[in-house]
Amino acid sequence: MRRLAVTLVVLAGLGAGGLAPVMVWAAGDEPHPPGRHWSFSGVFGTYDKPQLRRGLQVYREVCAACHSLRLVAYRNLAAIGLDVKAIEAIAAEKKLPGAPNDEGEATTRKALPSDKFVPPFANENAARSANNGALPPDLSLMTKARLRGPDYVYALLTGYKEEPPEGVTVPEGMYFNTYFPGHNIAMAPPISDEGVEFADKTKATVQQQAKDVVAFLQWAADPYLEDRKRMGIKVVLFLIFLTGLLYAYKRKVWAKVH
Amino acid sequence: MASGKKPNRIVKWVDDRLPIFSFVEHHLADYPTPKNLSYWWNFGSLAGIVLVVMIVTGIVLAMHYTPHTDMAFDSVERIMRDVNYGWLLRYIHMNGGTMFFIVVYIHLFRGMYYGSYKTPRELLWWLGVIILLLMIMTAFLGYVLPWGQMSFWAATVITKLFTAIPLVGTAITEWLWGGFAVGNPTLNRFFSLHYLMPFVIVGVVLAHIWALHTSKSNNPLGIDPKGPQDTIPFHPYYTVKDNFGIGAFFVFFAAVVFFAPDFFGEPDNYIRANPLATPAHIVPEWYFLPYYAVLRALDFDIWFLEAKLLGVIALAASIFVLFLLPWLDTSKVRSGRFRPIFKWFFWIFLLDCVILGVVGGNAPDAQVFGWSKWLTYLKLGQAATAYYFAHFLIILPVLGFVEKPLPLPTSISEPVLKGGGAASAAAAAKPMEKA
Numbered sequence: 129m130r131r132l133a134v135t136l137v138v139l140a141g142l143g144a145g146g147l148a149p150v151m152v153w154a155a156g157d158e159p160h161p162p163g164r165h166w167s168f169s170g171v172f173g174t175y176d177k178p179q180l181r182r183g184l185q186v187y188r189e190v191c192a193a194c195h196s197l198r199l200v201a202y203r204n205l206a207a208i209g210l211d212v213k214a215i216e217a218i219a220a221e222k223k224l225p226g227a228p229n230d231e232g233e234a235t236t237r238k239a240l241p242s243d244k245f246v247p248p249f250a251n252e253n254a255a256r257s258a259n260n261g262a263l264p265p266d267l268s269l270m271t272k273a274r275l276r277g278p279d280y281v282y283a284l285l286t287g288y289k290e291e292p293p294e295g296v297t298v299p300e301g302m303y304f305n306t307y308f309p310g311h312n313i314a315m316a317p318p319i320s321d322e323g324v325e326f327a328d329k330t331k332a333t334v335q336q337q338a339k340d341v342v343a344f345l346q347w348a349a350d351p352y353l354e355d356r357k358r359m360g361i362k363v364v365l366f367l368i369f370l371t372g373l374l375y376a377y378k379r380k381v382w383a384k385v386h
Numbered sequence: 387m388a389s390g391k392k393p394n395r396i397v398k399w400v401d402d403r404l405p406i407f408s409f410v411e412h413h414l415a416d417y418p419t420p421k422n423l424s425y426w427w428n429f430g431s432l433a434g435i436v437l438v439v440m441i442v443t444g445i446v447l448a449m450h451y452t453p454h455t456d457m458a459f460d461s462v463e464r465i466m467r468d469v470n471y472g473w474l475l476r477y478i479h480m481n482g483g484t485m486f487f488i489v490v491y492i493h494l495f496r497g498m499y500y501g502s503y504k505t506p507r508e509l510l511w512w513l514g515v516i517i518l519l520l521m522i523m524t525a526f527l528g529y530v531l532p533w534g535q536m537s538f539w540a541a542t543v544i545t546k547l548f549t550a551i552p553l554v555g556t557a558i559t560e561w562l563w564g565g566f567a568v569g570n571p572t573l574n575r576f577f578s579l580h581y582l583m584p585f586v587i588v589g590v591v592l593a594h595i596w597a598l599h600t601s602k603s604n605n606p607l608g609i610d611p612k613g614p615q616d617t618i619p620f621h622p623y624y625t626v627k628d629n630f631g632i633g634a635f636f637v638f639f640a641a642v643v644f645f646a647p648d649f650f651g652e653p654d655n656y657i658r659a660n661p662l663a664t665p666a667h668i669v670p671e672w673y674f675l676p677y678y679a680v681l682r683a684l685d686f687d688i689w690f691l692e693a694k695l696l697g698v699i700a701l702a703a704s705i706f707v708l709f710l711l712p713w714l715d716t717s718k719v720r721s722g723r724f725r726p727i728f729k730w731f732f733w734i735f736l737l738d739c740v741i742l743g744v745v746g747g748n749a750p751d752a753q754v755f756g757w758s759k760w761l762t763y764l765k766l767g768q769a770a771t772a773y774y775f776a777h778f779l780i781i782l783p784v785l786g787f788v789e790k791p792l793p794l795p796t797s798i799s800e801p802v803l804k805g806g807g808a809a810s811a812a813a814a815a816k817p818m819e820k821a
Contacts, residue, residue: 132425136492171645199463265657269463272648273656309666349656352466352473359474360644367640371633378626385421385618 161276161283161307168278168346171361174354175347180208182326183344186337188218189324191267194259194315196247199268200348203241207351208344215241222246260301262314271342272349278342283307285338288317413599418617419624420605422798426500427603428631429493434591435632436486441584443479444528447472451531453577455570458533459658477647483525484650485639487673490518498711499732501720502604508712510597513590515708520587522674522705527580529671533573534655539668541568541576547681550695567661608721609794616798667749675746676739680704682750683771685764700771707778714778716786724792728785735777741770 167176184205187197202219206212219239224246226237239246247266249255256263271277284307292304292311302312319337326332330340347353393401401407450469452461465472494514497503503511530541545562549555564571602611611617618624642649650672654665670678684696691699707714722729745767754761 199460199467204467269656273653275653277653356473356477356644356647360640363640363644364637367633367637371630371637374626374630374633378630381622381626385623 158307158309158311161279161287163276164279164282166278166343166346168343168353171357173357175208176343177209178328179340179343180347181210182328182330182337183340183342183347184208184210185326186319186324186341187267187344190318190337191341192245192248194248194255194264196249196264196266197245197268197348198247198266199244200351201242201244202239204351208347212241219243260314264315267345267348269349271346277349278346280307281345282338282342284313285319285341286335413595413620414625415619415621417599417620418611418614419603419620420611420798421616421618421623422605422607423603423624423627424606425627425631426492426496426606428628428635429489429496431628432489432631432635433486433493435635436482436489437584437587437591440479440482440486441588443475443482444581444584446475447479448577448581451577453531453574455533455573455659458531458573462532474643477643481639481642481647481650483528483671484642484673485635486521487525489635490521491673494518495736497604498735499722500604500606501608501715501717501722503712504715504718504720505712506601507597507604510594510601511712512709513594513597515705517587517590517594518708519705520583520590522677524580524583524587525671525673527576527583530573530576531580532655533659535657535659535663535665536652536655536668538568538659538661539665540670541572543668545572547694547698547701550692550698552695604720605798606721606723607795607798608719608724609798612797612799669747672743672747675744676742677701677704677746679742679746679767680771680774682746682764683767685750704771704774707775711778711782715782716784717782717789717791718786719791719794724794725785725789726792727789728782731777731781731785735774738770738773738777741766742774745770 167174167179187195202215205215205218210218219241222239222243223236224239224243226235229235249258252263271281274280284305287306287308289304289306292298296304296311298304298312302314303316304311305313319334319341321334322332324332324337330336350356393407397407447465450461450465450472452458462476465476467473469475497511497514526540526544530537545559545568548559548562551558560566562572563569564575605611652669652671669675681697681701684700685693686696687693688696717725717728719725722732745763748763750762750764750767752763753759754763754766
């Protein structure tokens with residue numbers, strides 16, 4: 129069995145070494161986003177709910193002007209500690225097409241907690257026309273849809289340079305971002321110092337807001353992260369215990385043969 | 387019945403009319419198994435258990451999934467967010483594909499090292515290769531279903547391979563698509579076939595086990611059991627050993643599912659499919675990377691054969707050459723343990739497959755490791771592809787003639803007695819005397 133274990137470890141190493149170049153940051157000369165520690169990283173990682181609520185505030189006051197969050201429902205906000213009243217109030221700010229009235233005419237209604245986050249634009253054309261031709265991507269899965277998503281989104285949000293490096297010209301209506309593929313990004317630096325005022329008196333620096341909104345987006349992309357890890361610890365511990373018993377049983381049965 | 391216990395009357399009544407109990411006893415309990423199987427022999431049962439896990443989770447996922455281009459992506463996200471424990475089912479199924487290929491590749495390389503394909507096990511080996519082919523198809527079809535960017539573009543790239551077939555290629559491709567591009571009819575049929583294929587695999591697995599129980603298990607020494615002293619009944623010896631293996635494997639499986647469920651996946655597949663935006667790098671899942679490298683290695687025309695067609699032929703040949711393996715390997719000795727030269731070539735071949743995987747995951751025109759001045763991944767891939775085929779078509783046939791194998795032990799029991807320290811030999815001697 130020792131030989132099997134050694135071979136498997138070597139194979140896994142070869143495999144990981146083989147896959148590592150695959151994981152290389154997709155082309156271009158953009159630097160890797162620096163790795164950060166997040167409350168949700170690691171086997172025991174959890175979400176920091178006050179942080180998620182601050183992140184929600186940043187999303188609603190800043191990002192939501194252009195970016196949809198179409199896979200998340202207002203009711204889901206209960207999971208980050210909002211009560212029913214607050215959720216209803218957030219939903220009610222938005223209008224949605226309602227059922228036709230008795231005369232068959234179109235109506236509108238307020239969004240309900242059961243609705244998904246109402247997108248800022250009616251369709252892709254409206255979004256592009258309002259954004260200089262660029263399409264602001266949906267953010268529901270953003271931290272999963274990029275390699276090392278949370279690190280990348282944080283690096284992007286804080287990676288703007290007012291002056292591009294020497295010899296680099298940024299096209300009209302574009303901005304220079306250290307971490308964006310190709311560097312030219314259509315999104316203006318979205319976060320400004322003290323751009324939002326946090327209810328819990330946390331100082332709203334650019335870094336703080338970026339951190340908080342990344343945490344919120346991670347929750348939006350992976351709402352069951354805490355349940356998953358909590359269950360995982362129990363499952364893995366149980367399986368290790370069970371495997372130990374099975375090994376002991378195997379030894380006992382095989383004692384006759386060896 | 388073999389256990390010698392007086393059978394229950396109802397069991398006997400059923401068994402006289404339909405010998406299902408005798409059948410189970412014969413194949414799962416009494417099956418005489420070489421006593422010296424190492425842990426490398428655990429991976430067949432592991433593959434079987436993963437197949438069951440995949441079918442069970444897949445059936446439940448299918449209850450919640452919508453195979454329509456407008457709804458597929460969101461229906462998968464609905465499973466992740468709104469279906470009770472949907473995230474668990476989906477992560478198990480998604481990583482189950484990876485686990486399936488890990489255990490099957492180990493199973494396959496084990497067969498290669500110990501010559502498990504040699505007579506009389508040629509058909510057993512063939513059925514295994516057919517299972518691998520079916521698994522490749524099933525995994526590809528399944529990968530398309532979430533309808534993310536990588537799903538869509540993988541479907542496009544792979545189906546377009548068929549256009550390389552002269553004259554009828556385009557017609558075949560459009561027939562596969564059910565239209566003039568990858569679209570809703572494609573997704574619908576991929577879902578239907580993805581549901582069908584696992585049951586076809588189950589059928590071939592049963593035939594694989596049938597063939598195994600006819601020609602009996604190979605073993606690390608590669609010599610046939612000489613009598614009952616060389617074998618032990620499958621139950622309880624290998625049932626407990628397999629169960630321990632399954633436990634250990636599930637620890638690994640669970641660790642991935644719960645702590646790194648997206649490790650083996652492509653981030654791009656969390657972006658909804660967009661036929662108008664091609665991802666910067668279209669890469670298959672890790673288990674297809676070596677084949678992808680072979681496909682891309684042939685970038686030149688030979689005579690009237692275009693590079694694209696050659697690539698497809700090479701890709702197909704890289705798997706179909708396995709069917710010929712029992713006859714390409716001319717050595718009469720099964721186990722690599724007694725083949726001093728083959729042993730080295732086996733490990734070089736395994737390394738070659740890993741290199742092909744690395745090549746498959748990188749852009750062909752990129753420099754190897756990003757710093758090699760003179761070697762691009764394309765060139766490395768070409769060399770590795772050439773070696774891959776040379777291993778089967780040149781090295782193995784020649785090796786059988788030039789290699790002088792080590793002397794084989796006379797029986798399975800002999801090295802068991804002689805191996806290990808004096809103490810263990812003494813301990814082992816006792817039950818042997820009884821036998």
